[in-house]
Amino acid sequence: MNHVLHGLAANPSLPPELLDRLITIADTDLSSELAARTDLTPAQLTTLAARGDEIAVQLAYEGRLTADDIDPAAQPYAALALLDEGAGHQEWTPFLATHPTTRVREKLAACPDLPPHVVRTLAADPDIQVVAELALWTTSDTAARLAGHPHAEVRRATAANELTPTTVLEMLITGEGIPPAQRCLVCDREETPFVHESSCQRLDCDLLAGAACDGSHQSTVHEIQRMALLNPATPIDAAVPFADHPSMLLRSALASRPDLPPSVGAQLAKDPIPAVRADLAENPAIDDTVIAVLAADHGHDVQRRLAHNPNVPLDVLADLARATRIGSTLLPRIAAAAPDETAQLAASRAPAVRMLPAQRRDLPTAIRDALAADPDAKVSKSVAPHPGLSDAHLRAMVARHGVQVVAKVATNPDASPALLEELARHQPPVRKVFREIARHPHAPAPALLACLTDERARPLAAAHPNLPPAVIAELLIDNDDRVAEAAASNPSLTPTVMSVASRRFVL
Known part of the structure; x- marks a missing residue:
């Protein structure tokens, strides 16, 4: 692979005559790169x-x-x-x-x-895989016919098809009213009884770990039930009996259904497996009673997933923010919060709660500025990328919190070239800030030159159009192929240099 030619192929400023030349000399890989062009x-x-x-x-x-x-x-x-x-x-x-x-x-x-x-x-x-693929995507009538196919793999695909009639899905999930399957992928290939071990070393084996058949095609029947549980067209009355099924995977599939009855949600909230309770926690169908139970659940990932539930009450969400690590993400309930709710959260005494609205990018000016001046570095860092913040606000953040916020300040879309240059010179240096500056459309040449000193920021800076053309040309022979390719893709590369490169770096 010639990295410079690939970079040129992606360069939006490539002259028409050079584009024709590249098309003429291109191999399959370079042709694929060229095919992505819009001109x-x-x-x-x-x-x-x-x-x-x-x-x-x-x-x-x-x-x-x-x-x-x-x-x-x-x-x-x-x-x-x-x-x-x-x-x-x-x-x-x-x-x-x-x-x-x-x-x-x-x-x-x-x-x-x-x-x-x-x-x-x-x-x-x-080939049964062809029939199974048809069953997965076909119309209601054909899906109904294929549901009784003698091969279990076809039935599994039919159970996942949302156009399969509800009565047929009910038969597939219960096994009632439909003849037993005669074959599955396991007994097609292996003498039964057979259980496929996860440590299988056969290079030609594509059976999934745990695939098993003792004549009842049990692993595929299990998958038929799971696909039907995940299928929103399956009647909920046929799904609820799986709330106490021995299989955790089937209980988890049921726990995520948007039509889950409250009584079943309450039952699954007591499930012994945290993964089931975590799937339930993110389900918008659960009511406040179940939410309250799960909010006190310290099982793995339950509280974090509950925080992502769009219907979680704000007071519960505030408690969750204090109790678990939610991460730097805009939660659905926060995105939908009314103005008075947003103001209430932003005024909380708990930094973890103030971080929640700080992730929004449409805050009123007064709230945005107040969070930018927050004494807690994590809150300030969360709001740092918010549009509309002035250089004065951003500089004040850096003066107050230093290295904790420098990289996030560099992501602000309104950061000026002068500020970005200052951030590139920050002492002590913050390596991640170079990558953010190299991505920023306002980055000036002096800041980009500083970014070239960082190994991970170097390819990003090489592609930046504000880099001086002479420097871009030098980077075409960089020892790092990623840097050379990025430089060749830089729209500020002069046509003359592009022409020379297209001849020098032949395939």
């Missing part, structure tokens, strides 16, 4: 698409190729991409449905609006 002509797109099916697929999904540009016999995956986007020719589908490559038929099975005769062909495919 390609139809002729250039056609040329690149012909370099490989992967490139053609990329362009097809981006809507930059039409059905008339593709020959399905030569580029079946590009044809499939267009069909998947609803932009292909339906007359391709019979040919693709009988294609000798299983992966082609499998991808076709996932495409929408297939003709009935093609659906029938795929439903009778000799």
